[in-house]
Structures are given as C-alpha cells and as structure tokens.
Amino acid sequence: QGTPVNIIVGSQVWLEDPDEAWVDGEVTGIKGADVTVATTNGKTVVASLASIYPKDTEAPPAGVDDMTKLAYLHEPGVLHNLACRYGLNEIYTYTGNILIAVNPFQRLPHLYDVHMMEQYKGATFGELSPHLFAIADSCYRAMINEHGSQSILVSGESGAGKTETTKMLMRYLAFMGGRSGTEGRTVEQQVLESNPVLEAFGNAKTVKNNNSSRFGKFVEIQFDKYGKISGAAVRTYLLERSRVCQVSDPERNYHCFYMLCSAPPEDVKRFKVGNPRSFHYLNQTSCYEVANVDDAREYLETRNAMDIVGISQEEQDAIFRVVAAILHLGNINFSKGKEIDSSRLRDEKSINHLKIVAELLMCDEKLLEDSLCQRVIVTPDGNITKPLDPDSALQSRDALAKTVYSRLFDW
Ligand SMILES: Nc1ncnc2c1ncn2[C@@H]1O[C@H](COP(=O)(O)OP(=O)(O)OP(=O)(O)O)[C@@H](O)[C@H]1O
Structure with missing residues (x-):
C-alpha cells in the first residue's frame, strides 16, 4: 500500500476528501513533499506526497469482479471498484476466494431464488458472477470431496448484512442437502425456522439496524455421507443483557x-x-x-x-x-x-x-x-x-x- 515514488506532474491520483472519503484528480505541480492536485470536483488541493495514491486509468468503468485484478490494491482503489459495481446493482465482489458484500438496503429477490441456486449448483468457482451461493457451493463440494468439515466466517460492522447473508447461506445449504418428499417437518425446515425464533429474542432495533442481532452465533449444520442434512445446532454467545x-x-x-x-x-x-x-x-x-x-x-x-x-x-x-x-x-x-x-x-x-x-x-x-x-x-x-x-x-x-x-x- 505504500505510496509509490512514480508520481509526476500529469499523474492521475486519489486523495482524501472530507465529504466524499476519496476524490480523484490530476497532479499539476510537485514541490518537495507537497503535491498540488486539481480534483474532479473542481478544487485545487495541496497534499503531502505520502497521502496520495495513484489511480488506475485503465480500470474498466464497470469495475472488476475480482479485486486481485486491480492494478493497485489500496483503499481508494478498492472502494472505487465496490462503488462502481454497487452503482450497477452488483453487490458482490471477490478478492481471491473472499467474498465482499455491500448491503443493498432493498430486496433483490431475483438474486436468491431457486433458479439462481440451480445455476450455482456445481458451477466452478469464479465461472459465474460473484455470489454467496458460489461460496456455499464450493464449501459443500469441498466437504463432499475432501470428507472434512468446512466453515464460513461472516464478518462486518453492525448493519453490514451478516444476518441476512447467514440466512441465505443456510438456505443454499438446505437446498443442496435437503431431502425431497419427506413427511412432516424436515431438518432443513427446522434449521431455517430457528432464525425467526432467535431473532425474536435476540434482536432489537438499534440506531444502525432495525433488526440488529445483539448476540453472536455459531451455526453448525451436519451432513451424512450422502451429503444430506442430518442435524443442526445453533450456539449463541454474549447476549447484550443490559x-x-x-x-x-x-x-x-x-x-x-x-x-x-x-x-x-x-x-x-x-x-x-x-x-x-x-x-x-x-x-x-x-x-x-x-x-x-x-x-x-x-x-x-x-x-x-x-x-x-x-x-x-x-x-x-x-x-x-x-x-x-x-x-x-x-x-x-x-x-x-x-x-x-x-x-x-x-x-x-x-x-x-x-x-x-x-x-x-x-x-x-x-x-x-x-x-x-x-x-x-x-x-x-x-x-x-x-x-x-x-x-x-x-x-x-x-x-x-x-x-x-x-x-x-x-x-
Ligand atoms: N442481501 C441483502 N438483501 C437485501 N437487504 C439486505 C441484505 N443484506 C442486508 N440487508 C438489509 O440490511 C439490514 C441489516 O442487515 P443485517 O441485519 O443482516 O446486518 P448485520 O450485519 O447482521 O447487523 P448486526 O450486527 O447489527 O446484527 C437488513 O435488515 C436488511 O434490511
């Protein structure tokens, strides 16, 4: 991430902006460690050489679906790429085999329907657009092929979308490991219905999130040797008692x-x-x-x-x-x-x-x-x-x- 030395007059760069987080512009002058930049929002700013980052001028306007493809993997580059994709309703982006999800704050049912699950079922990782179903699918395949437990870590700040993401991951795994045509309540139904019960007692409206989980949870889904769900356990931690x-x-x-x-x-x-x-x-x-x-x-x-x-x-x-x-x-x-x-x-x-x-x-x-x-x-x-x-x-x-x-x- 260190600032490269090859910034010259005429270079396209990113610099911090109090309103927009980052703004791009062109270097118009360099004096010692100070750089003058004409920004695209019409300002002329003098900043230190150490605080500016080069901009990839050849990056596609629609962004890249895997950030390892970016020429510069620095904060403004990553955020700009996510923003470009978000603008096109592409909320998922890879960084290698890590999936980054940006909260859409609107229902996008077409992203999570059965048709979508069918598409990701068995598809090679990276072949289709980034999606949490691809993560769940590669986990499921690894478990079947390598006969070992797999885990998916979902992290982010409050309101980032962890609970929603976890529910979708569980839905996909239930789709893959479900038994069709069984009588009565199926294990996968029980796994999915544990969510509303936990949310009723462990979620509350906060400043950041109307349905904020005030506890941590570890969801374990067990599969039999045929890859079908055989059991599940949800462990919860650290409920906010106060x-x-x-x-x-x-x-x-x-x-x-x-x-x-x-x-x-x-x-x-x-x-x-x-x-x-x-x-x-x-x-x-x-x-x-x-x-x-x-x-x-x-x-x-x-x-x-x-x-x-x-x-x-x-x-x-x-x-x-x-x-x-x-x-x-x-x-x-x-x-x-x-x-x-x-x-x-x-x-x-x-x-x-x-x-x-x-x-x-x-x-x-x-x-x-x-x-x-x-x-x-x-x-x-x-x-x-x-x-x-x-x-x-x-x-x-x-x-x-x-x-x-x-x-x-x-x-
Ligand atoms: N993939 C998504 N599609 C549509 N809406 C979403 C999605 N992810 C999150 N949201 C919206 O954002 C809200 C907050 O998300 P969520 O409750 O999953 O956040 P969280 O990271 O679990 O937060 P907390 O740590 O406070 O529990 C949801 O109630 C939902 O309205």
Missing part, C-alpha cells in the same frame, strides 16, 4: 416484548400484558414501532416457527410467561423501609406487579419480595441476611430481570 433493563432513544428493547404486547387479545389477557407504554423496561425510549414491522404478525409467526422447531405449546407458554414476568418485574418500585437502609414495595401498584410476577413465574410471592429487598451474604459461620436500601433493591430487581432473560435466551 438492553433488557436499559434502552435509549431511538432504540428498542428485544422484539419479543413488543410482540407479546401485540398478541391476540386472549394471549394479552392470559399473559397479563398490555400497552408497551405502561412498562418501565419499554417506556424509557419513545420508540415502540419499527418501520415495516407488524409486531402482531411477528408474534404469530414466531409461535409458528417455534412449532416447527419443535418447542411444545406448554414450553411456548412458559417462555412467554417469563417474558411477561420480566415486564412486570420492571414496574416494581421500592421506598424506604422501617429499619435503616432497608426497603419495601413502594405502593399498591408495586404490590400488584409483584403478585403478577410471582403468579407468572409460579413462585412464592413473599420469597420473591425478600429476594429483591434483601441480600444473603454467605460466611464460613453461616448465612447472614442483610436488608437492601431502595436503590440497591432496584439494582437487584434489574439483575434478576437480566439473569432470567439471558437464561431464557440460552435455553
């Missing part, structure tokens, strides 16, 4: 809370939820809705996906009881108790919410209250129970909510 109790504008808490509040009336009644604005864990921000997302429909779809994944009705009810309990837990408040540094439930409302939490979690009301208002210190001589002041009780309420939610997610 979001359960603390959300700032214009973000939202995890999707499942809003879904449950928009559930059909009988479920809203059964789980004792209601308007999201009435819950402290949801009303810290003024964002309740996400553009183009219907929480009521998502609730039904999540339920359906849970059915397909194999979560029984009783288990599903237990899951949503826990979700509802967390919302009520957040509405419990404390005031000073009779003793110094102790606390008690603040008012009738808090008493009521505690009752509902106990009912939903099927636990003893008094024990639950004690666990929030007291701390047990374990000493070699036995356990000591110490009352908590109202602030500490609030912290212990939030800690319980976070722990219960992350245990639910891990389950």
Whole structure:
C-alpha cells in the first residue's frame, strides 16, 4: 500500500476528501513533499506526497469482479471498484476466494431464488458472477470431496448484512442437502425456522439496524455421507443483557416484548400484558414501532416457527410467561423501609406487579419480595441476611430481570 515514488506532474491520483472519503484528480505541480492536485470536483488541493495514491486509468468503468485484478490494491482503489459495481446493482465482489458484500438496503429477490441456486449448483468457482451461493457451493463440494468439515466466517460492522447473508447461506445449504418428499417437518425446515425464533429474542432495533442481532452465533449444520442434512445446532454467545433493563432513544428493547404486547387479545389477557407504554423496561425510549414491522404478525409467526422447531405449546407458554414476568418485574418500585437502609414495595401498584410476577413465574410471592429487598451474604459461620436500601433493591430487581432473560435466551 505504500505510496509509490512514480508520481509526476500529469499523474492521475486519489486523495482524501472530507465529504466524499476519496476524490480523484490530476497532479499539476510537485514541490518537495507537497503535491498540488486539481480534483474532479473542481478544487485545487495541496497534499503531502505520502497521502496520495495513484489511480488506475485503465480500470474498466464497470469495475472488476475480482479485486486481485486491480492494478493497485489500496483503499481508494478498492472502494472505487465496490462503488462502481454497487452503482450497477452488483453487490458482490471477490478478492481471491473472499467474498465482499455491500448491503443493498432493498430486496433483490431475483438474486436468491431457486433458479439462481440451480445455476450455482456445481458451477466452478469464479465461472459465474460473484455470489454467496458460489461460496456455499464450493464449501459443500469441498466437504463432499475432501470428507472434512468446512466453515464460513461472516464478518462486518453492525448493519453490514451478516444476518441476512447467514440466512441465505443456510438456505443454499438446505437446498443442496435437503431431502425431497419427506413427511412432516424436515431438518432443513427446522434449521431455517430457528432464525425467526432467535431473532425474536435476540434482536432489537438499534440506531444502525432495525433488526440488529445483539448476540453472536455459531451455526453448525451436519451432513451424512450422502451429503444430506442430518442435524443442526445453533450456539449463541454474549447476549447484550443490559438492553433488557436499559434502552435509549431511538432504540428498542428485544422484539419479543413488543410482540407479546401485540398478541391476540386472549394471549394479552392470559399473559397479563398490555400497552408497551405502561412498562418501565419499554417506556424509557419513545420508540415502540419499527418501520415495516407488524409486531402482531411477528408474534404469530414466531409461535409458528417455534412449532416447527419443535418447542411444545406448554414450553411456548412458559417462555412467554417469563417474558411477561420480566415486564412486570420492571414496574416494581421500592421506598424506604422501617429499619435503616432497608426497603419495601413502594405502593399498591408495586404490590400488584409483584403478585403478577410471582403468579407468572409460579413462585412464592413473599420469597420473591425478600429476594429483591434483601441480600444473603454467605460466611464460613453461616448465612447472614442483610436488608437492601431502595436503590440497591432496584439494582437487584434489574439483575434478576437480566439473569432470567439471558437464561431464557440460552435455553
Ligand atoms: N442481501 C441483502 N438483501 C437485501 N437487504 C439486505 C441484505 N443484506 C442486508 N440487508 C438489509 O440490511 C439490514 C441489516 O442487515 P443485517 O441485519 O443482516 O446486518 P448485520 O450485519 O447482521 O447487523 P448486526 O450486527 O447489527 O446484527 C437488513 O435488515 C436488511 O434490511
């Protein structure tokens, strides 16, 4: 990447621009280490020789599909190539056997349909336009031919498109390894339907992404010796626990809370939820809705996906009881108790919410209250129970909510 020395008057170069990141231009003068450049956006800029990069004047206007073909593999060259291709709706570009995807922020169904999958099936890598199906296909072939495990690493900043890419990779592998004509739920269907379930509980609206995964995941798909899917496992890591109790504008808490509040009336009644604005864990921000997302429909779809994944009705009810309990837990408040540094439930409302939490979690009301208002210190001589002041009780309420939610997610 170092700046080459062959920059002379008349050379075409790239230099940094505060608005456009990089702008191209022609060198009009060189004085020591300073270069004067007439840029294509009409400015005359003096820059240091070390900060400018040569421009490939012979690069095709439509860009190249593999960046190893670029004359100069420096940052402006790479970005310019990606931008040229993006302008032509070509969101995928190779750098050798690495695929770079630029988020199109619009649905491009023709890129991912069965016809496209058929085309990439068995095609030699590099023969067709860059595509994630080509990566998935070469992985699948390598696994069959070399009898070894393969892995695909998907990385990028928040909102870059990792989740969408992973789902498409899974769809392609399910297409390749699916069994046609099997009765009932197939493994590949279950593999694909695990996504909406995980997203309901682990995704939230953030500043950068309306459907941001707040956890890491490792998806393992197992194949038998005939190349058919035989099993799958999804391991999740490091859920962002703090979001359960603390959300700032214009973000939202995890999707499942809003879904449950928009559930059909009988479920809203059964789980004792209601308007999201009435819950402290949801009303810290003024964002309740996400553009183009219907929480009521998502609730039904999540339920359906849970059915397909194999979560029984009783288990599903237990899951949503826990979700509802967390919302009520957040509405419990404390005031000073009779003793110094102790606390008690603040008012009738808090008493009521505690009752509902106990009912939903099927636990003893008094024990639950004690666990929030007291701390047990374990000493070699036995356990000591110490009352908590109202602030500490609030912290212990939030800690319980976070722990219960992350245990639910891990389950
Ligand atoms: N290939 C694609 N086609 C169409 N839209 C896409 C594609 N990739 C990403 N998007 C859009 O960009 C949004 C963000 O993408 P995605 O959720 O996959 O990002 P991410 O990298 O997983 O982010 P995070 O790290 O926050 O979870 C998606 O909700 C979708 O609207």
